[in-house]
Amino acid sequence: MAPILKTVSHVRLRLRAQRALLWGLTACGPSLLLSAGAFAAYRLGILGDAGLDVCTTLAWSMVGLAALVGAARGVDWLEAAIVLDEASGLHDRLSTALELAGAGHEDEVALLQYADGLRSLARARVEAAAPWRMPRGLRLVLVGVVAVALGIWSPLPQSTGSAGAVEPSPLPRVSLPPAAVESLSPEDREALEAQAEALRLMAKGTVDPNAKRWFLDVEHVVRAVLEGRLSKAEAMKQLAELEKKQPGKTDGDGKEGDPNAPKSDKPEEQRERMLDQAIADKLERAVEHALKGDPKLEKVLPELELMKKALQDRDLDKLADLFDKLRNKELTPEQRERLAKALEKFADKLKDRSLADKMDKLKRDEDRLKKQRDETAGGLSKRDEDRLGKTQRELEKLERDHGDQGGAQRQLERLERESRQAAADLQRRIKEAHKGGQARMDPKAEQELRRQMKEMMGKAAEELRRQTQGQQRRQAGQMGRSRIVDIKEIMRRDRPDAGRDEFEKRAGGDPKPGEGKDPRKGRDQGRFQPTDRRGEDPNRRWVMGTDRGPIWRLRMKGGEGEGQGHTAMEGDGESARLKGGREHFVEGKKSDGPTRKQVFQGAARKGFARGTWGPVYGEYADVAEEAMDKEHIPAGRRTLVRRYFELIRPR
């Protein structure tokens, strides 16, 4: 039986080795986790060198120990013999022989079986019985080892979501307890992440380096809060600092970033938007006008066609590039002649002051009638009142339709002047050349002309770029303000203390005796008591609303005595604004309006409304922003809307 036992022992050895490998690999999982945890703790300073050594030694000892246990677990002789029989096709000769030998059978059948077993040993295939196979989890474990190794040796990310080469400002690292991270609800976390992503996109899409840097700074603050590296209180301070430096915020001299500069109000923003719109409109009309008269012009100067397209897309930056291109282009005499005509027309259109004159006239009329109304004891006559109303309505309409034409005109004046001068020079030189019968222009004159052309075009390009940057800065400032407000709102909502602090600050202030008729400002110092939305428990200072977040309401005790004087808002008679107003009764025409069928039929005949993407986008985005400013929309939803518009923004 010895030869049989020897052969089977080889199989046992191989099976043991494989088992050891398998057990070792199985232990690799927990060991990897332990190692990774230990290194993470070490990197965070929780664990020292000795602790790290202990942990890693322990982790990898586990692997060795598991392998040893796997190897030590005996493989049954019969089990190994069966495996060998199966693999070698020996019809259980060896296992039966071993079993009979183990049971001590000595009859002739058993002896014959032993002999048969010995004879069949020649056909036994040990390698086939216990082949070296790669354990299933080996690849996984190797991937895990590599991942953990990469995790251990890679540097910790200092910032995320940076765009371009602009690095965010360094922030003080504040170590926070884990609670700071946990206090963010999933919705708030999601909303903040969306804000950070939107800021990253805005930074990416902004040309102005200051605006780009500002967006990245705000994003960095938000990410720091999300990662728990910055407390929310600290973040609020940082945001307040950044808010002072936001792009597009200018003082009277146009200097940016002045913390003492007054916050721009909405009419100012609207005025600037209208200005941008008016300039773009004006330029578009001017180029269109310049191109209209000469169909060949576009073929001779393809840049003009591109200019037209750039204006349709409201891409002033591209327009500036085209001016630069045109400036450096070698022009043929024919091109020069045509360009001169085009520039003249362009300048004519820019010079068109009919609209501005009309608006000036209307303003003068309005001022005159108002002055007359204030000075005359009985007010204006009915005719003059009608005229004033009509003037005001017409002026409003013009401003609404065409923006601040005067402001736009001022910005375009330089461009017009330069264009006209260049066109005149160009035509003069051409005429001189024709008069003299010269086939070519005098080289000196040609050089001079080229210089002038270059200068003019350069100025035009510069003006347009300045215009673009200013526009972008204003837009960025507007968007940035909205972002900051949203982020603050999210953080404040998540931090009940902050809301209460602010509330108490606003509510408490410096209590003074009441001075008006308003019972809320009586002599007895008014005291604010925030209650929950139902006001059921007067002792509760604040309670989270059950459905829409915390709702604060004021409960105040009335003063004991009467106040003195009155507030400006509570005038006795009509307010100044209502004084000159008149009531108008308009009777509408009752109708159900067109049916859906009629709408579609009409559209089929006339065609659906169409518009260029750029202007349409701008209008829609503005309307959305205005709606969000006016309506009470949760910050999370606002983020979604803004993100949507950010994603569909023409680039």
Place this chain on the structure above:
Amino acid sequence: MADRATDGAQAMLEGEIACIREDVATLRAEIGKVIVGQDDIVEGVVVAMFTGGHALLEGVPGLGKTKLVRTLADVLHLKFARVQFTPDLMPSDIVGTNVLVDDGQGHRTFVFQRGPVFTNILLADEVNRATPKTQSALLEAMQEQAVTVGKETYPLVSPFFVLATQNPIEMEGTYPLPEAQLDRFIFKLHVGFPTRDEMHAIMSRTTGESDQATQRVMTAERLLEIRQLARRCKVEWAVQDYAIRLVEATHRDRPTAAEPAKRWLRIGASPRGAQSMLLAAKVRALLDGRVNASRDDVRALVKPALRHRILLNFEAEAEGVTTDRVLDELVRAVPAS
């Protein structure tokens, strides 16, 4: 001295096994003179015969079932009887009956007239054409090797071997065999249609002037010797355990039931199934020149030994699942060790 004696016995045993293999090879060669192909069926019948069990051959008419049994009887030096089962066949037509006999001196006595069951090889042809009452007349004979008529029990001659043939039960005018009777067959063998080459050979042999003549190559004593020697073969505990686990796996209500059994079986195999497999495995090993039954033997015998011992449920029948398919999946589901 003792070692030398043992070595001598071992050598004798080895020689005996070699002789058996030679005898069986001769037997199969003689059968092969008449029966073309059907090697599995021939092997199954031979194994069943050496095991001491009875075999049921199932197949459509004309596939040579009866011919095989007749040939087997011819090549074995054994008594042979054939009963053609018909719907009007009575039990007494099989086992025999008491008849009134006049001894010529005016005395009349009942004398037991032995039926065809008193033979070595009984061919129960188209066994499923008889009524269940007649079929059950074979029950005692097959299991107890004896028949009881009236108050008398008559032992059958040894060896007694029933080879029954039946048409598929779906055919007209058949009575399915009762489960109890089916269990008494050690094997149920499916006789398949011959291949084209085999068909050519059959045509050549059967349409000529005369049939091939066979020789008697084995006596009843020799058959019994082989049967005894087969029982001495060794079965490793793990092999026995494998056979038991296979049978257990057919019982859907047991925790050891295999998934195919849970899905498709209504009734599992009886312990007699495991007995049949192990006994037949020993014979198979002996015919292979071994003295140990192996898992391979058990595996090869699962279908003939268990296919008539399991009952399919409605779902299996509706899906057209056969017992052979269930057993194939069962073998795959039950680990060999």
